[in-house]
Amino acid sequence: DVVMTQSPLSLPVTLGQPASFSCRSSRSLVSSDGNIYLNWFHQRPGQSPRRLIYKVSNRDSGVPDRFSGSGSDTDFTLKISRVEAEDVGIYYCMQGTHWPHTFGQGTKVEIK
Amino acid sequence: EVQLVQSGAEVKKPGATVKISCRVSGYTFTDHYMHWVQEAPGKGLEWMGVVDPEDGVTMYTEKFQGRVTITADTSTDTAYMEVRGLTSEDTAIYYCATPAFGAFYWGQGTPVTVSS
Numbered sequence: 001d002v003v004m005t006q007s008p009l010s011l012p013v014t015l016g017q018p019a020s021f022s023c024r025s026s027r028s029l030v031s032s033d034g035n036i037y038l039n040w041f042h043q044r045p046g047q048s049p050r051r052l053i054y055k056v057s058n059r060d061s062g063v064p065d066r067f068s069g070s071g072s073d074t075d076f077t078l079k080i081s082r083v084e085a086e087d088v089g090i091y092y093c094m095q096g097t098h099w100p101h102t103f104g105q106g107t108k109v110e111i112k
Numbered sequence: 113e114v115q116l117v118q119s120g121a122e123v124k125k126p127g128a129t130v131k132i133s134c135r136v137s138g139y140t141f142t143d144h145y146m147h148w149v150q151e152a153p154g155k156g157l158e159w160m161g162v163v164d165p166e167d168g169v170t171m172y173t174e175k176f177q178g179r180v181t182i183t184a185d186t187s188t189d190t191a192y193m194e195v196r197g198l199t200s201e202d203t204a205i206y207y208c209a210t211p212a213f214g215a216f217y218w219g220q221g222t223p224v225t226v227s228s
Contacts, residue, residue: 100173
């Protein structure tokens with residue numbers, strides 16, 4: 001199975017400041033169709049997860065443009081340009097290129 | 113509007129079986145895979161498996177292979193996830209989720225508590 005490794009596991013952030021999360025896969029996520037099926041999800045306490053980013057860098061509908069995704073092959077990054085209070089929670093990367101799909105351990109974001 | 117409505121919370125004894133349902137509306141059930149995800153306390157999200165409602169073909173992660181069965185009933189637009197031989201390690205919230213219309217929709221989650 002593809003192992004997804006996220007860092008850091010915990011990230012205290014200051015409101016209005018940028019934040020960045022890393023996700024690395026144990027093998028290339030480039031699919032046979034040329035796409036990279038790397039997703040980012042956000043989960044607030046007590047809520048279902050919500051997808052923010054699909055195929056590395058595409059924002060889902062309604063996701064603020066302060067969120068951006070980048071990366072290639074095995075190394076991926078989610079950035080928040082200016083953190084807002086509603087951004088607290090856990091961020092997960094998930095690969096959908098290989099079966100079985102796999103999640104990273106998550107990065108917990110808290111406000112300082 | 114796409115909706116995934118899951119069955120309610122369950123409390124089971126060790127060794128028992130639980131079957132969770134996920135009824136969909138707002139899209140054609142057979143057009144998209146249905147995924148199941150486990151959220152165990154303090155352990156993050158874990159992808160469990162998937163079913164293609166069109167033909168019933170399934171895929172599971174090794175951890176759940178042989179103990180979990182995912183099915184789809186196209187007559188009621190409902191997906192099911194059954195876990196057998198429950199242990200305390202299965203205490204978790206279970207989610208169904210599907211990629212439809214370019215988005216990724218989730219059920220509200222079904223808490224399962226395994227306790228003697």
